[in-house]
Structure formats: C-alpha cells, structure tokens
Amino acid sequence: MNLMEHMGIEPGRLQFSWISSAESTKFVDVVKTVTASVKALGPNTTYNKQAVKVA
Amino acid sequence: MSGYQDKIKEVALRLLKDGSVDMVIGFRKGTLPMMNEPCFIRRPEDVHQLVWDSNCGINLANYLTDRKEKIAVVAKGCDSRNIVTHIIENKIKRENLHIIGVPCQGMVDKRRIISEFGDTLLDVADDGENLKIKIHGSEKSLKKTDVLQSNCAACIHRNPVLFDELAGELVPEQAGVDRYAEVNRVEAMSPQEKWQYFEDLLSPCIRCYACRNACPLCYCPTCFVDESRPQWVGKSQDPIDIRTFHFLRAYHCAGRCTDCGACERACPVGIKVRQFTSKLNKDAFEMFGWEAGMTLDERPPLDTYKPNDPNDFIK
Numbered sequence: 001m002n003l004m005e006h007m008g009i010e011p012g013r014l015q016f017s018w019i020s021s022a023e024s025t026k027f028v029d030v031v032k033t034v035t036a037s038v039k040a041l042g043p044n045t046t047y048n049k050q051a052v053k054v055a
Numbered sequence: 056m057s058g059y060q061d062k063i064k065e066v067a068l069r070l071l072k073d074g075s076v077d078m079v080i081g082f083r084k085g086t087l088p089m090m091n092e093p094c095f096i097r098r099p100e101d102v103h104q105l106v107w108d109s110n111c112g113i114n115l116a117n118y119l120t121d122r123k124e125k126i127a128v129v130a131k132g133c134d135s136r137n138i139v140t141h142i143i144e145n146k147i148k149r150e151n152l153h154i155i156g157v158p159c160q161g162m163v164d165k166r167r168i169i170s171e172f173g174d175t176l177l178d179v180a181d182d183g184e185n186l187k188i189k190i191h192g193s194e195k196s197l198k199k200t201d202v203l204q205s206n207c208a209a210c211i212h213r214n215p216v217l218f219d220e221l222a223g224e225l226v227p228e229q230a231g232v233d234r235y236a237e238v239n240r241v242e243a244m245s246p247q248e249k250w251q252y253f254e255d256l257l258s259p260c261i262r263c264y265a266c267r268n269a270c271p272l273c274y275c276p277t278c279f280v281d282e283s284r285p286q287w288v289g290k291s292q293d294p295i296d297i298r299t300f301h302f303l304r305a306y307h308c309a310g311r312c313t314d315c316g317a318c319e320r321a322c323p324v325g326i327k328v329r330q331f332t333s334k335l336n337k338d339a340f341e342m343f344g345w346e347a348g349m350t351l352d353e354r355p356p357l358d359t360y361k362p363n364d365p366n367d368f369i370k
Contacts, residue, residue: 001368006241006334007302008250016369030370046250049295 009047012037059157060107062222063129066155070127071099076153077124080115081105088179089165093118105129107222108181109199112162112207114317116140116271119147126152129222131159133315135215136348137271140311143351146274156218158226161199161207162316166325168202206316206329209234216349234314235337237330253298259324260297262290266328269321272308279303305331310339310357313348 004014015037017030067079083094083104091110095118096102107129115128116137130138135156141147163186168179178189186197200208209232214225233239241252264280267273279287280300288303289296314336318328339345342365343356356364 002338003302003305003331003334005246006238006249007253007298007331008246008248010246018369033370047295047298049289049293 010041013041013044059222060105063107063155063157064102064105066220066222067096067105067127068099068102070153071096071102075125076127079105079127079129080118081129081155082107082111082113082115088176089163089168107157109161109163109186110165110179110181112204112316112320113269114271114315117269117317119152120271120274121146122151124151127155128152129155129157130215130218131157131162132210132212132214132216133159133313135217136212136313137315139217139348139351140313140355141271143348143355144311149351152219154215154218155220155222156215157222158215158224159207159210159213160226161203161210161213162320163199163202164204165320168197204316204320205237205327206314206319208232209236210314212313212346212349217351235333237327238333238337241330241334253330254294256326256330257294257297257301260301260326261324262292262297262300263323265321265323266318266326267304269317270304270308271315271317272311273304275307279307301328301331305335308332309335310343310345310355311347312336313346 001014001016005011015034019027019030063081067081070076071079077097079096079102081094081096082091084106085092089110091106091108091113093113093115094104096105111131114134114137115130116134119126119128119138119141128134128138135154138147138152138154142149160183168188169176172188172190175190176188177191180187181199184199186199186202188195188197211228211232211234213228215221241249244252267278280290288299312332312335314329314333316329318332319326322328339347339356345356347355
C-alpha cells in the first residue's frame with residue numbers, strides 16, 4: 001500500500017480490512033467508511049486503463 | 056584495482072587446477088569501453104581473461120540460480136548479499152559455492168561518462184582513484200568518486216557479507232550517506248505530483264524487460280508478465296500497463312532487494328528503476344529493521360510472522 005501511495009494513488013483510495021464472517025456490523029461499517037472516503041476523492045482518473053476504442 | 060585482479064586470477068587458477076570448483080564466474084573485458092561482461096571460466100588456461108575494475112556493476116548472483124555444479128564466484132558487497140538471499144531462498148547451496156569476496160569502492164555510472172564525452176570513447180582505464188578517459192586525440196582524468204552509480208554513492212555495505220576468501224583488504228564503509236534522499240524527495244510531493252513524476256519517469260520504457268533479466272531476484276521460470284492464462288497485466292505499451300509491470304516487479308523484490316543497481320544499469324533508455332525498489336527498501340528498514348541479504352541466520356520479514364509486525368494499515 002505504501003508503494004501504491006508513493007507512486008501517486010491518493011491516500012484513502014486503497015484500503016485493507018480483515019472482517020470475520022461473523023462480524024456483520026463491522027462489514028457494514030467498513031463498507032460505509034470506504035465508500036464515503038472514495039466518494040470524497042471522486043472518480044479515479046489516474047490508475048485506470050481506458051478500454052481500447054474500436055472504430 | 057590491479058591488485059584485486061591479480062588476486063582473483065590467482066585464486067581462480069588455484070581452484071580450477073586443484074579441481075575444487077568446476078567453474079569460476081567473473082568478469083572479462085567487453086567489446087566496448089566500460090562494458091565488462093560476465094564470463095564463465097571452466098579451464099585454467101582461460102583464467103587470464105578475468106578482469107576487475109570499476110565497470111563490474113553486473114550482479115553475478117544472477118548466474119547462480121539453480122546451478123548444481125561447484126562454482127567459484129566473484130562477489131562485491133551487493134553480490135554477496137544477493138548470494139545470501141539465493142541461499143535463503145534455496146536457489147543455490149552454500150556448500151557448492153566458493154565466494155571470492157571483493158571489497159568494493161563503487162562502480163562507475165557509464166551513462167554519465169558517455170553523456171559527458173559522447174560515445175566516441177576509445178578507452179576508460181581505472182587506477183582505483185581516478186579514471187583515465189581516452190577520446191580521439193586527447194586524454195582526460197576524472198575522479199572516480201564523482202561519477203559513481205547513484206546506488207554505489209549511497210552504499211553502506213561495500214564489503215562482502217559472506218565469502219570464503221577476499222581479493223583485497225576490507226574497505227572502510229561509508230558513513231553519513233543518505234540512502235533514501237530520492238525516496239524522501241518523492242514522498243514530499245502531493246499525490247498528483249507523484250503520479251506525474253512516475254508518469255515522466257516511465258515514459259521512455261519500451262518494456263524490453265532488461266531490468267528484470269539483470270535482476271538476480273527475478274528468477275521465476277515464467278514471469279507474471281509473460282503469462283497469458285491468466286493474463287495478470289496487459290502486454291501493451293499503454294502507460295498503465297507499463298506502470299503495472301514496474302510496480303508489481305518491485306513488489307516481488309520487497310524485502311529482497313539489495314539495491315545493487317543492476318536494473319538501472321541494464322536499462323537501455325536510462326529509467327531510474329530504483330525509484331520503485333528504494334521505497335520498498337526504506338519501508339522494509341523502517342518497519343522491520345530489515346536489510347536484505349545481511350545474514351543467513353534470519354528469515355526475511357515477509358516470510359515470517361512476528362506478533363509485533365506493523366499492521367496499522369488493516370482497518
């Protein structure tokens with residue numbers, strides 16, 4: 001993750017969690033925080049390969 | 056320098072004559088100035104080919120992978136650390152190796168010399184302190200310490216860590232060098248600047264994979280970039296594919312890279328490939344106190360679990 005951010009991925013776009021299948025509430029919390037922080041960053045315009053355009 | 060060379064020849068001759076090794080891996084003169092090439096000496100009468108000077112930057116550990124015969128290998132500080140890594144990773148057996156350690160005073164950055172003098176160089180000779188550069192009709196002398204490869208200028212492990220005999224007296228290690236100056240400079244940038252920095256850095260990449268081929272760590276039978284089922288990364292010149300190749304390759308070297316600079320030296324377009332691995336080296340040092348290849352007695356941090364491993368990134 002450090003190298004990803006080192007080469008220009010915004011902090012907060014890449015996140016790691018460990019959630020047991022028994023931790024449903026943690027799962028919901030993590031999904032909420034991740035979506036909120038990614039929404040705040042906006043669309044990923046950098047590390048995003050454009051599909052090949054076929055005429 | 057010539058002292059090292061004579062000693063290397065003497066040791067190689069003795070080992071080949073008494074049959075204690077089947078092969079000596081060292082350097083011989085290349086066809087162009089500053090382009091010494093690795094050579095594999097199997098007969099005592101070929102020992103005279105061996106050379107040693109400031110253009111032996113190639114990492115010879117790269118040629119040991121999965122070898123079964125008895126080998127004597129010439130090893131600088133970084134080579135010896137890669138040999139340790141090879142032994143730890145079961146790519147070569149310690150008992151099959153006779154390591155001729157060479158205390159190193161840094162290798163010369165051939166690109167800097169070529170950019171200064173053009174590619175019409177006739178000869179570059181090296182007396183240990185100074186380089187004598189011969190161009191058409193004139194001769195110039197340069198101080199070697201001014202034209203070292205960037206990784207050598209910031210090296211703190213010049214002496215071999217593992218050897219059976221030495222080709223010369225141990226040299227004093229450098230103190231007070233900032234190994235991570237470039238990494239720190241990039242770390243201080245904003246995400247957009249970082250992205251742009253690596254975009255510019257990688258823009259000349261032609262994906263020849265010379266960096267991978269020169270790297271002693273890259274010994275997978277099939278590299279992830281060559282696989283097509285599944286295809287992990289696009290094979291095109293798309294900037295995203297190029298970046299993915301470079302940073303994934305770097306990750307494969309995490310906690311293993313000795314900063315030997317072979318990747319940068321091999322790059323035909325002069326990309327500072329070490330910008331990726333230096334960051335990982337810095338992280339390995341800061342998070343695990345780890346420098347690759349310093350000892351045979353400790354497992355690398357990425358293949359062992361310790362209760363105090365940093366895990367703040369897992370939310």
